[in-house]
Amino acid sequence: MGEPATKELLSLADLEATTNLRTGRKHVLSILVENKPAVLTRVAGLFARRGFNIDTLTVGPTEDEHLSRITLTLDGALHPIDQVTKQLHKLINVLKIRDLEPGDTVSRELALFKVAAEGSQRAEVMQICEIFRGKVVDVTRRSVILEITGTTEKVEAFERMVRPFGLIEMMRTGEIAISRGRGET
Amino acid sequence: MRAVDAIMECLKAEGVDVVFGLPGGANLPTYDAFVDGGIRHVLVRHEAGGGHAAEGYAKATGKVGVAFATSGPGATNVVTPIVDAMMDSVPTVFITGQVRTDLIGTDGFQETDTLGITMPVVKHSFQIRDPREIPRAIHEAFYLARSGRPGPVVVDIPQDLSRADIDYEPVCDLHLPGYQPTTDGNAKQIRQAAKAMASARRPVIYAGGGVVNANAAQELTEFATADRFPVTCTLMGLGAFPAPHPQWLGMLGMHGTRAANYAMDEADLICCIGARFDDRITGKLSEFAPNAKFIHIDVDPAEISKNVPAHIPIVGDARNVLKKLVKEYRALDAVDGSRMDEWWSRIEAWREKHPLRYDDSSDGEIKPQYMVQALYEATGGEAIVCSDVGQHQMWAAQYYHFDKPRRWINSGGLGTMGFGLPAAMGAQVGCPDATVVCISGDGSIQMNLQELATCSQNEIPVKIFIMNNGYLGMVRQWQELFWDNRYSHVDMGSFPDFVKVADAYGATGLRLTEKSTLVDDMKAALATPGPVMVDVRVTREENTYPMISPGQPARDMVG
Numbered sequence: 001m002g003e004p005a006t007k008e009l010l011s012l013a014d015l016e017a018t019t020n021l022r023t024g025r026k027h028v029l030s031i032l033v034e035n036k037p038a039v040l041t042r043v044a045g046l047f048a049r050r051g052f053n054i055d056t057l058t059v060g061p062t063e064d065e066h067l068s069r070i071t072l073t074l075d076g077a078l079h080p081i082d083q084v085t086k087q088l089h090k091l092i093n094v095l096k097i098r099d100l101e102p103g104d105t106v107s108r109e110l111a112l113f114k115v116a117a118e119g120s121q122r123a124e125v126m127q128i129c130e131i132f133r134g135k136v137v138d139v140t141r142r143s144v145i146l147e148i149t150g151t152t153e154k155v156e157a158f159e160r161m162v163r164p165f166g167l168i169e170m171m172r173t174g175e176i177a178i179s180r181g182r183g184e185t
Numbered sequence: 186m187r188a189v190d191a192i193m194e195c196l197k198a199e200g201v202d203v204v205f206g207l208p209g210g211a212n213l214p215t216y217d218a219f220v221d222g223g224i225r226h227v228l229v230r231h232e233a234g235g236g237h238a239a240e241g242y243a244k245a246t247g248k249v250g251v252a253f254a255t256s257g258p259g260a261t262n263v264v265t266p267i268v269d270a271m272m273d274s275v276p277t278v279f280i281t282g283q284v285r286t287d288l289i290g291t292d293g294f295q296e297t298d299t300l301g302i303t304m305p306v307v308k309h310s311f312q313i314r315d316p317r318e319i320p321r322a323i324h325e326a327f328y329l330a331r332s333g334r335p336g337p338v339v340v341d342i343p344q345d346l347s348r349a350d351i352d353y354e355p356v357c358d359l360h361l362p363g364y365q366p367t368t369d370g371n372a373k374q375i376r377q378a379a380k381a382m383a384s385a386r387r388p389v390i391y392a393g394g395g396v397v398n399a400n401a402a403q404e405l406t407e408f409a410t411a412d413r414f415p416v417t418c419t420l421m422g423l424g425a426f427p428a429p430h431p432q433w434l435g436m437l438g439m440h441g442t443r444a445a446n447y448a449m450d451e452a453d454l455i456c457c458i459g460a461r462f463d464d465r466i467t468g469k470l471s472e473f474a475p476n477a478k479f480i481h482i483d484v485d486p487a488e489i490s491k492n493v494p495a496h497i498p499i500v501g502d503a504r505n506v507l508k509k510l511v512k513e514y515r516a517l518d519a520v521d522g523s524r525m526d527e528w529w530s531r532i533e534a535w536r537e538k539h540p541l542r543y544d545d546s547s548d549g550e551i552k553p554q555y556m557v558q559a560l561y562e563a564t565g566g567e568a569i570v571c572s573d574v575g576q577h578q579m580w581a582a583q584y585y586h587f588d589k590p591r592r593w594i595n596s597g598g599l600g601t602m603g604f605g606l607p608a609a610m611g612a613q614v615g616c617p618d619a620t621v622v623c624i625s626g627d628g629s630i631q632m633n634l635q636e637l638a639t640c641s642q643n644e645i646p647v648k649i650f651i652m653n654n655g656y657l658g659m660v661r662q663w664q665e666l667f668w669d670n671r672y673s674h675v676d677m678g679s680f681p682d683f684v685k686v687a688d689a690y691g692a693t694g695l696r697l698t699e700k701s702t703l704v705d706d707m708k709a710a711l712a713t714p715g716p717v718m719v720d721v722r723v724t725r726e727e728n729t730y731p732m733i734s735p736g737q738p739a740r741d742m743v744g
Contacts, residue, residue, distance in 0.1 A: 007667065007668055033363075037314065038304070038312070041301070042304060045305055046305075049305050082490070083491060086487035086491075087487050089486070089487070090487055092308075092329065092361060092363050092364045
C-alpha cells in the first residue's frame with residue numbers, strides 16, 4: 001500500500017521544494033572497478049535508482065588492464081555521501097572508493113570550444129585562449145576550435161570569457177582526479 | 186563435457202537437491218541435462234511460481250533456493266520473485282536461458298535484456314560470454330547468494346554457449362576481490378554495546394529477518410534473557426524470539442502491538458539486530474523513538490544509519506555478534522538488576538490495557554482473527570505458515586504465535602500478492618515432513634493459483650486456507666479509513682468457486698462457514714492427504730487493528 005494515506009492534494013511547489021535542494025558542495029569520487037561487462041551500467045544505475053544525481057562522470061582504463069577507474073562528481077549535500085559510498089561498495093565489481101579531498105587532489109578536465117570568430121574578433125579570442133594556456137586546434141574563416149585543460153573552475157571561467165563572442169558548441173570530458181603524493185588514489 | 190552437464194555438476198557440488206522451473210527454447214539444452222542430471226526438478230506452471238517456490242524453500246531450510254526460466258517471457262516472469270528475494274534478503278539463484286549469441290541485440294524471438302531488466306534488483310548477476318566461465322559463475326553465484334546479506338543472483342546463459350563442449354573441473358577458488366562481507370563485528374563496539382545495555386533504564390531489543398537469516402534465534406534469546414530486555418520483532422523476524430515468553434512484546438510496526446510500539450516510542454536505548462528501520466516500522470521518521478539512542482547490528486553496512494543514525498554501529502553477522510555480546514554482557518559486573526523495574530511496570534500496563542483484541546461474533550460467523558486463532562489451535566502452533574499479502578497476512582502475524590524461526594514465511598518488503606502458495610510449495614518440498622500451511626486471501630490466492638496443479642502432480646501436500654471476504658481487504662480498509670469510504674474496485678464478488686477449482690486441479694476442496702466447528706473442520710482438512718484448499722468465509726468488512734496510520738508517529742496508533 002503506497003503512501004500517503006490522505007486524499008489531500010499536494011501542491012506542485014511543495015513537491016518541487018523537496019526535490020530541488022542543491023547546495024553546491026561538490027564531492028569527487030574516484031571508484032576503482034573491475035574491467036568487466038556492464039560495470040558502468042551497474043554504477044550509473046545505482047545512482048539513478050537511489051536518486052543520486054551525477055554531475056560529471058568519466059571512465060577509462062588504468063595502469064592495470066583488469067581494472068577501470070570511474071571518476072564522478074556529485075553534490076554531496078544533496079545526498080548523504082556516506083550512503084552513496086556504502087551503496088557503491090555493495091556492487092560486487094567495485095573494488096575501492098575514494099572521496100577525494102580537494103586540497104590533496106589534482107583534478108583536470110578537457111574541454112573543446114567552437115567559437116564564432118570573424119575578422120577582428122579572432123585575434124581577441126585567440127589572445128584569451130593564450131591567457132588560459134589553451135590551444136587553437138582548428139581555424140576556419142568564421143570560427144575557431146579551442147582546447148582548454150584545467151580544473152572545472154578554469155574551464156568555466158574560460159566559458160564565461162568566450163561566450164560573448166558567440167559560443168557555437170562546447171564539449172567537456174568531466175573531471176578526472178588523482179591524489180597528490182606517492183600513495184595510490 | 187557439455188556445458189549443461191557441467192551446470193548439473195556445479196549444482197550438485199553446491200548441495201542443490203531441487204530446482205523449480207519451466208523449460209523453453211533458450212534453455213532446452215539445460216533441460217536435456219536434467220534427464221540424467223541426478224537433480225530433482227519440479228515443473229511449475231508459471232515461472233513466478235518457480236521463483237517464489239525457490240524463496241519458500243530457501244526461507245524454510247536456510248539453503249539456497251534455485252529457479253530456472255527460459256529467455257524473454259520466462260525471464261520477465263521471474264522478475265517479481267527476484268525483487269521479492271532482494272527486498273527480503275532471500276538466498277536464491279536464478280538461472281535463465283538467453284537467445285543464441287548471434288541473435289543477442291537483434292530483437293530475436295524471446296530475446297530480452299535479462300541482465301539489464303534485473304540489474305537494479307539483484308545482489309549480483311552474470312551474463313555468460315564464454316562457456317568456460319559457466320562453472321565459475323555458478324559457484325560464485327551460490328557464494329554471493331548465501332553469504333553476507335543474502336540475496337538473489339542471476340546467471341544468464343545464451344543457448345549456444347550452453348551447448349558447448351568444455352573441460353569441466355570443480356572450481357575451488359572464487360575470485361571476488363570486491364566482495365568481502367564483514368561478519369565478525371568489531372570487538373570494541375560490541376563491548377560498548379554491552380555497557381550501554383547494562384546502563385539503559387528503558388531498553389528494547391528490536392530484531393528482524395537478519396536474525397533468522399543468520400540462524401541466530403537461540404543467541405538472541407540468550408542475549409535477551411541475560412537480563413530482562415524486552416524484545417519485539419519485525420514482520421520478517423517473527424519466530425526469532427519465542428512468542429509466548431514473558432519478555433516478548435509482540436510484533437512492532439504498522440500493525441504491531443501497542444506495547445511494542447509504545448516501548449519503542451519511550452525507549453532510551455534501542456538495540457536493532459538485523460532490521461532496517463523500514464517506514465512500516467518507524468511511522469513518521471522525525472518523531473520515531475525521540476528519546477532513544479541506537480545500537481545497530483547488521484551484516485550490511487549500508488543499512489546502518491540509512492534511515493536512523495546509529496550511535497553504536499556494529500557491522501557483522503547477527504549470530505557472531507550476539508554470541509560475543511552475550512559474553513561481554515555476562516562479564517560485566519555490578520549491573521543494576523532493578524533498573525528496569527519501572528520500565529517493566531510501564532510495559533505491563535500497556536499490555537494489560539491494550540492487548541490484541543477484536544469483537545468476536547455472537548453467532549456462527551467467522552471473524553478473520555478467529556480464523557487464525559483456530560488455525561493456531563488446529564495445528565498446535567507447529568506448522569510452517571506461508572502467507573500471502575494483505576489483511577490475512579497481518580492477522581496471521583498477530584494471532585499465530587511463532588516460537589521458532591523459519592516457521593513464518595511471507596513477503597515483507599515487496600508485499601507480493603501471489604507469493605503464498607508457491608512459497609508454501611517450496612517450503613513443503615524443502616521440509617517434506619512438516620505441516621505446511623498457506624494462509625491466503627481470495628485476492629492473493631488467485632495470483633498464482635495455477636501452482637495447485639504443481640502440488641497435485643508432485644504430491645506436495647500443502648494446506649491452503651483462504652480467508653475469503655470477497656474483497657481486496659487491505660485496500661478496502663484504506664479506502665474506508667482514509668478515502669471517505671469511496672470503494673473503488675475492491676469488490677471481488679464470490680468468484681471463483683474455490684471448491685470446484687480445487688477439484689479441477691486434483692486437490693481436495695472444502696468450504697467452511699461455521700465458527701463452532703471451525704477448529705475440528707480445520708483439523709480434518711489438515712489430516713486429509715495431498716493438497717487441500719479450504720475456502721473459509723469470514724466477515725466481509727473487518728479492519729486490521731491496531732494501526733499506525735501512514736506518516737503518523739507510533740504513539741498515535743488507532744483502533
